[in-house]
Amino acid sequence: MLRFEGVRKTLGRVEALRGLSLHVEQGEVFGLLGPNGAGKSTTMSIACGLLAPDEGLARINGANPRDAEARRSIGLCAQDLALYGKLTARENLGFFAKAAGVPGRSIRRRVDELLDLIGLTDRAGDRVDRYSGGMKRRLNFAVALVHDPELVLLDEPTVGVDPHSRTAIFELVERVRAGGKTVVYTTHYMEEAQRLCDRVGIIDHGRLLEVGTVPELVKRRGGRTVVTIERGEGNERIETTTPIAVLAAHIHDADATGVRVDVPDLESVFLSLTGRELRDGGD
Template identity: 45%
Template sequence: MSRAQVDDVLTVDHLVRRFGDLVAVDDVSFRIAPGETYGLLGPNGAGKTTAISMIAGLLRADGGSVTVAGHAMAPDAVEPKRHLGLVPQDLAIYPELTAKENLRFFGKLQGLRGAELTQRVQEVLDLIGLADRAKDRAKEYSGGMKRRLNIGVGLLHKPELLILDEPTVGVDPQSRNSILESVEALSVEGMAVLYTTHYMEEAERLCDRIGIIDSGRLAAEGTRDELIQLTGGTDTIRLGGSGDLTAAAARLREHPGVEQVDADRAGLTLTVRDAPTLVAALVGVATDSGVRLADVEITRPDLESVFLHVTGKALRN
């Protein structure tokens, strides 16, 4: 779908926020369409939480603008906040209340009443996988279950935009997977999602488009494949083995799709386009050239590679 064919749920234009001499968010711009999951990927301290605090109207921007569902956002603006749900890093639930009581309480704050509230609470409990624990107090939940309840609170009023700030931090792998499955279901319902994370694999799994943020600036933006192309889009095949490596290297350099071949004492390293479709043929060329293969390894570029390419440092630094 063309970006020009939809009305974006969120528009962020040249957003700036300073804290004294520190520029925490530096000229950040991006847009999110209905049904799209957009990821802000970057390390801790990159400016993700500051950016979403301005987007949600919790913090005033020093420059730029935010529009949610066609309404200008500001700390004192009411209308744009009706269209978004915010799930912060810190839990915003009452531990002494059950899941159902928490959801009913927050649902009433959001203007839901009667049968509509009852129905929506049940729908959210099913979505976040807590229907069977609905009558248990939140304090009895695991960390992951509390996180899922936190997400449920943000979903109750069916916002057009849901903001999730590092929702899987500190949870066990099983709960993390449940949270990711819940988020995956949201875009199917047409909800726009802004998802911040420093986990590369989460961004790759969930996000239609990704903005790489570092030191307050948006260093790159696009789909996963578009971002991979920034690195050159090439794969590496390592053919470990022995034999006539020089002759094999010469033949392999002539094969379509092979851009570079380097030989050393332990084998051959090939730079290629689309390794999975080439590897069988290249193994055949190598063995026909007298190479006795011991192992074959394929390395494909990922978002870690992209982050290193556009920022000059590893994502997890």
């Protein structure tokens, strides 16, 4: 569906992508996980044809996304709330549908479907600048779907939203996946990637460091589970691949005042790959 081969891109003096290669298969949700400045948004811009690679190849279903026709299969939900605040939700969706070439007779039906999908049917006639941040985020997502693309590019769609709206966006992604779409989802939130993505690519400094399913990545790069037995005089730290057995062995330990189990996750994967924590940010 989406293929990058050795893509390099320099923006100003910054080398944003340094030979990035990745393959996203039809129907999967692919997560691109990395800190700010890792190259996620540049990857998305190249994937949807906004930028051209300086070197390498970017293809959507074998076609160059710089060609307008190739972009028919792409829907971009950028990090910015790319909406017209003075228009209503219905007008925004209708405008982008018309601009994308959706046939006139099916626009109304498509707009109604999307309003229903994002739960804004009741507020469809209100101007967008009167919406809450979460409602705008949902509408921003819906606009990316307006021309029914095969590939949906979601560039940090949950930035700055409240927990309730974040959950709503997760549900939207799951419904889009259930509809057979391919999704590329960039984020610097580990828990989003773990929850939503079939496969995850870890990106940093313009390079894809590792790709796989979350269990694969954790197994390959996450290290072992750490069981910490807490005692009054000091904690005992045990690295193990069999944490249950370790817990069982200490179940009658009279000195133990508590126990903590740290299961490896994407955070530990990122730490082992870059030597930094994901939340430290990037460049």
